[in-house]
Amino acid sequence: MVQAGKAALAACVAWAVAGWWLQAPAAFVAPWVAVVLVESTVYRSLAHGLQQLAAIAVGTGVATVAAFVLDNTMIAMVVVLPAVLLLAQWPRLGSQGIYAATGALFVLTGGQVSLAMSGARIAEAVFGAAVGIAVNALVRPPVYLRDTRAALQDAAREAQEILNAVAEGLADGEWDSHAAGDWHERALRLGRLVDQARLAIGWSRESMRGNHRGRGTGAVSPPGQAYDDALTVLDHVAVHTAGVTRTVLETMSRDGAANPLGPQITGPYADFLHHTARAIGLYSRTRFAGTGPEQSADEALRGAVAELRRTLDELRRTLPGAVADNPDALATHGALLAQAGRLADQLVQD
DSSP: OHHHHHHHHHHHHHHIIIIIISOOTTTTHHHHHHHHTOOSSHHHHHHHHHHHHHHHHHHHHHHHHHHHHHOOHHHHHHHHHHHHHHHTTOGGGGGGTHHHHHHHHHHHHSSSOOHHHHHHHHHHHHHHHHHHHHHHHHSSOOOOHHHHHHHHHHHHHHHHHHHHHHHHHHHHTOOOHHHHHHHHHHHHHHHHHHHHHHHHHHHHHHHHTTOTTTTTTTTSOOOOHHHHHHHHHHHHHHHHHHHHHHHHHHHHHHHOSSSTTOHHHHHHHHHHHHHHHHHHHHHHHHHSOTTOOOHHHHHHHHHHHHHHHHHHHHHHHHHHHHTTTOHHHHHHHHHHHHHHHHHHHHHSOO
16 A cells, blocks of 8 residues: 555656646656556666666667658558567566567657657656655655565464374374375475565565665564574475475375374374474574564573474484384485484574
8 A cells, every 4th residue: 555655656746747847748758657666675666767767768769760760650660669579578678678669659659759759758757767766765665574574484384283283193193195195285385485485585685775764664673694594494394394294195105004104103203293393383483583582482492402302312213123124214214314303403593
């Protein structure tokens, strides 16, 4: 709503100056450019503004020259539009390349072509761009810090829920290939949640560039090294969770019986998964808190990780004997234990 209001304000200001006060010959261009440059971030407004002005200037210039040389609007369109539409694909113009064709059409369909009118269109585009960028930068410039924290929390929460679901299924012995398949599908989607969090961090950082609100956003911290560290941990979490669910699914597919692993494996492994899920939940509380980590939660996290390491040690003692006659299973469980050890190391940073 704020961005929509700002775009309307930019258009009104541009028209009030160019159309109402100065009565410029191409005044409509100013509000048109102003409204489209109230972008989602200040940096994007500036970058797209420069690209758009370059595209409009080139399209206007090419169309003006063609109109003078060919002296026929229809022929000029046939010649100019393919050229400027090809130019629109130039990577340096980015998504704004299409405005080269728009600028050319304004010249060719706007009546009598003259250097003065073409110059006026470019001047009004420059003025409109200045208004749009200024309004976006000065009037409540947008920031997206809460979106970033929410994306990280969503990924951590989903990992916690998946691991708890797998642990409960293993502990109760009430799971089959269908349940294992559902767990694995959720684990694969967890990787996409982590990717969304990565995009959100990049979006947040872009929203801080050229933003005078800066760090004065109060309760939400700007994305810094802590968010990068959290993203690294969540990458480990996603890999580990997918590995656990894949092992369970492959075991069920191979044996086809309910609880084929046996209680001597599923019991300790379920205990380990519960501790992992609890540690991830505490990690989310301590790392993504708006006002900094609570000391009690941080201490609880360290305690949870210590308990997680204890269960890992127990798994290292019990699993080799349980799968001694199956080298493939031993290798698979060894890889999962190694991933779990690295995850435990990541959850508490000294």
